[in-house]
Amino acid sequence: MDEEVRQTDGAAGHERDRDTGRDGDAHRDGDTGRPHDVVLFGATGFVGALTAEYLAAHAPADCRWALAGRDLGKLERLRERLAALHPGCASLPLLRVDAADATAVRELAASTRVLATTVGPYVLYGAELVAACAEAGTDYVDLTGEPEFVDRTYVRHDARARESGARLVHACGFDSIPADLGAYFTVGQLPDGVPLRVDGFMRSNAAFSGGTLASALTAMGRGTQTLAAAHERRLHEPRLPERRVRGPLGAPRYSRETGTWALPLPTLDPRVVTRSAAALERYGPDFRYRQYASVKHLPVAVGGVAAIGATVAMAQLPAARRWLMGRWQPGSGPDAERRARSWFTVRFVGEGGGRRVFTEVSGGDPGYGETAKMLAESALCLAYDALPERAGQLTTAVAMGDALLDRLQKAGIRFRVVAVR
Numbered sequence: 001m002d003e004e005v006r007q008t009d010g011a012a013g014h015e016r017d018r019d020t021g022r023d024g025d026a027h028r029d030g031d032t033g034r035p036h037d038v039v040l041f042g043a044t045g046f047v048g049a050l051t052a053e054y055l056a057a058h059a060p061a062d063c064r065w066a067l068a069g070r071d072l073g074k075l076e077r078l079r080e081r082l083a084a085l086h087p088g089c090a091s092l093p094l095l096r097v098d099a100a101d102a103t104a105v106r107e108l109a110a111s112t113r114v115l116a117t118t119v120g121p122y123v124l125y126g127a128e129l130v131a132a133c134a135e136a137g138t139d140y141v142d143l144t145g146e147p148e149f150v151d152r153t154y155v156r157h158d159a160r161a162r163e164s165g166a167r168l169v170h171a172c173g174f175d176s177i178p179a180d181l182g183a184y185f186t187v188g189q190l191p192d193g194v195p196l197r198v199d200g201f202m203r204s205n206a207a208f209s210g211g212t213l214a215s216a217l218t219a220m221g222r223g224t225q226t227l228a229a230a231h232e233r234r235l236h237e238p239r240l241p242e243r244r245v246r247g248p249l250g251a252p253r254y255s256r257e258t259g260t261w262a263l264p265l266p267t268l269d270p271r272v273v274t275r276s277a278a279a280l281e282r283y284g285p286d287f288r289y290r291q292y293a294s295v296k297h298l299p300v301a302v303g304g305v306a307a308i309g310a311t312v313a314m315a316q317l318p319a320a321r322r323w324l325m326g327r328w329q330p331g332s333g334p335d336a337e338r339r340a341r342s343w344f345t346v347r348f349v350g351e352g353g354g355r356r357v358f359t360e361v362s363g364g365d366p367g368y369g370e371t372a373k374m375l376a377e378s379a380l381c382l383a384y385d386a387l388p389e390r391a392g393q394l395t396t397a398v399a400m401g402d403a404l405l406d407r408l409q410k411a412g413i414r415f416r417v418v419a420v421r
Helices: 024-029 045-060 072-085 088-092 102-112 127-136 149-162 177-187 210-220 225-238 267-277 298-315 318-327 336-340 369-384 401-410
Strands: 002-006 036-043 066-071 092-097 112-117 139-142 166-169 196-204 245-246 253-255 260-264 284-297 344-352 355-363 393-394 414-420
Touching: 036 045, 036 369, 045 072, 045 260, 045 369, 066 072, 066 245, 072 088, 072 092, 088 336, 102 112, 112 127, 112 369, 127 139, 127 149, 127 166, 127 245, 139 369, 149 166, 149 225, 149 393, 177 267, 177 284, 177 355, 177 401, 177 414, 196 253, 196 260, 245 267, 260 414, 267 284, 336 401, 401 414
Parallel strands: 036 066, 036 112, 066 092, 112 139, 139 166, 166 393, 196 284, 245 284
Antiparallel strands: 002 245, 196 344, 253 260, 260 284, 344 355, 355 414
């Protein structure tokens, strides 16, 4: 589907509300009216625990962070495990909160400057949390790859978040940081003020967890609702004056640039990239982005397409969807040895103004180790870095841009220029 993007993601002309004490130096130095700088919600889940381990090892010594979830016993056991490696974690605050308890969720959002959540499927469990953050002026990050959830959040909470100064930043994991910041990095290597074309080619050998499967199957089974949410969003989005941004699906093809078969990926990533492009004039007057899965061998490509088609078809039937979800329980995932063998690369081909660049984003286990790293660094970036004074629903490139790019490079995720022609 050739989706032409019209909105600006709240990037232009929406300064943070100075009456909330949440902008500029006051925000970076700590909002003394709130007991926490960062709260991790869903900390005892598979990715949540990995994110907690990353924060325990990398959060600044003066960071006031806390663990939140609905099972206090699991939170206590997680804290004990963290404290065995990092004794300072023995005093980590534990916050018992159920995502369905609107009052508790509002209190949670009001207690912290940044709230990071791993609790999905987000379309089922995330609405109250986003609403609470938008109302409280609390920065919010998640790991969603669900277009319906992102679109409904924009329609319901973008305007209030702009008023309160909240930055609502979805897809701060493998969905969709490598694509979003990779395209942002690629655009930075191309001439300014000219039409630009960027294609992304993704490869990985990673396994998935029960939680990831549940979110994916839930999204696949909500096709009608997803289309309705996208239509409603388009009715609310302002048009882009004198600029054009597109994210066509593309067609399967052999890519000479990568020497692989390229299969179009109808995921959240291209929507995020094009929304960044709509918000940032650096992407030029006419920007197009396409994203593909990159497969070396044709039989594997054909088999992959067939498997995905069968899964989508089964997801439409509630009984089949429940059966698939039951094969991998939420909270389960690949073990440390399997994650250590996992990797990802996204190769970008960018063109414009007579220049052609090849760039690459790469790292280790994408769905878990690197996703936990991305989520944690996104939360810390919002809490501590000097960032543009923007609010509302934002992408990672728009909200954090160079600051997050720098953090991720220092954390071991590689962004590099491969060749220039």
